[in-house]
Amino acid sequence: MAEKAEDTGVIAWLVETVKTVFWALVIAGIFRTVLFQPFWIPSGSMKDTLLIGDFLFVNKMAYGYSYASCPSIRIARLGVDIGADDFCGFIEDREERFFGADPERGDIVVFRHPVDGRDFIKRLIGVPGxxxxxxxxxxxxxxxxxxVAPVGTFDxxxxxxxxxxNTPSCSNGPVxxxxxxxxxxxxxxxxNGVSHAILNVGDRPGDNxxxxxxxxxxxFFMGDNRDNSVDSRFLQANRGVGFVERKDIxxxxxxxxFSSAGRSMFAFWTWRSDRFFKALD
Known part of the structure; x- marks a missing residue:
């Protein structure tokens, strides 16, 4: 009898553990799908507003919901590449957004690349018309x-x-x-009065x-680091972004x-504590 009671206790513990994990995953999925999506900054296209290694949450409630609001899972090392269209492709062709509102000029926006579905982050420069x-x-x-007004240099x-x-480009020549x-x-x-910093390296194809x-x-989106940004100035056919549809926001x-200047977030000596909880302009 003691062995049966012990077996029953183990089974009950396993059932409760599975239920706890299941509901934790459900809550995390709802949080990521409906409210906020975590986003790491992998490149320098938005310097010095955003730096490589910045971590932020994207507010999905700001503009309402479309297929792009569904999560994507990309783990290159494991060969995992599941896009938002894989989860919610059945509503991808819907032009309007649920509870939708358009972004305003100057907003920093995350959107799906119109061709390959990767997440991009840029500043909204041009609205319809x-x-x-x-x-x-x-x-x-x-x-x-x-x-525009000059304000020194970004070093x-x-x-x-x-x-x-990645290595940075420099206006003071190769260093x-x-x-x-x-x-x-x-x-x-x-x-509309929104002011923000932009960076210039020198003459580049996107300058004209x-x-x-x-x-x-x-x-129409552009990066703040104007000479190091693949954005709407460049056509999709040339690996650029082109215009971004409302549904892809x-x-x-x-x-x-949170922010880390190192190759890994666990290198605590590279953490940028002055950027923790920093509001974006």
């Missing part, structure tokens, strides 16, 4: 140049950054490892473009929660 153009590195919106050490080991890499820094003010007229239901980034 806008005419967007770059002339000699200066942004024009509806044929008027935006206001960082030239070294491999983050898990991908060696451990040297200071500089970029010209400006404050750009958009027509034709006029992009943003179609209805689509948006995931949510808004409002605040950095």
């Amino acid at each position: 806008d005419r967007i153009q770059m002339q000699d590195g200066l942004l024009y919106i509806n044929d008027a140049p935006v206001q 960082e050490v030239w070294e491999r950054q983050g898990p991908l080991g 060696g490892p451990g040297s200071i890499c500089q970029k010209e820094r400006f404050i750009e003010t958009l027509p 473009t034709g006029v992009f007229t943003v179609p209805e239901g689509q948006f 995931v949510g808004r980034a409002d605040r950095v929660m």
Whole structure:
């Protein structure tokens, strides 16, 4: 009898453990799908607003929900590549968003790449009907140049950054490892009054473009690190982003929660405590 009681106790414990794990996964799934999605910054396209190794939660409630609100799971080392369309492809063709609201010019937005489904994070520059153009590195919106003011330089050490080991581009010429890499820094003010920092390295292909007229239901995004950003200035056919449809928007980034300058988040001596809970402009 004692052995049967012990077996029954083990089974009950296993059942309760499975139930606990199940509901924990359900709650985590709801949290990630409906409320917030965790996002690591892997590249320097949004410097110095966002740095490689910043960690934030994307607010999915800000713009409502579409197929892009469903989670994606990508673990390159394990060969796992499950996109939002795999979970919610049955509503991918729906143009309108549930409880939808359009992002505002100047918002920092996470969206699905229109072709390969990867998550991108950029700043919203053009809304439907806008005419967007770059002339000699200066942004024009509806044929008027935006206001820019120089504010010195953004300085960082030239070294491999983050898990991908990316190296920065410098306006002070090629520099060696451990040297200071500089970029010209400006404050750009958009027509609706939103001001943010942008960086300039030098003459690049994206500094002069034709006029992009943003179609209805689509948006135009750019990185703050203008000379190191694959964004809407570049056509999808050339591995760029092009215009982004409303349905591909995931949510808004409002605040950095945690930041690490190292190749791993566990290297606590590389943590940037001054960026913890930092609000984004």
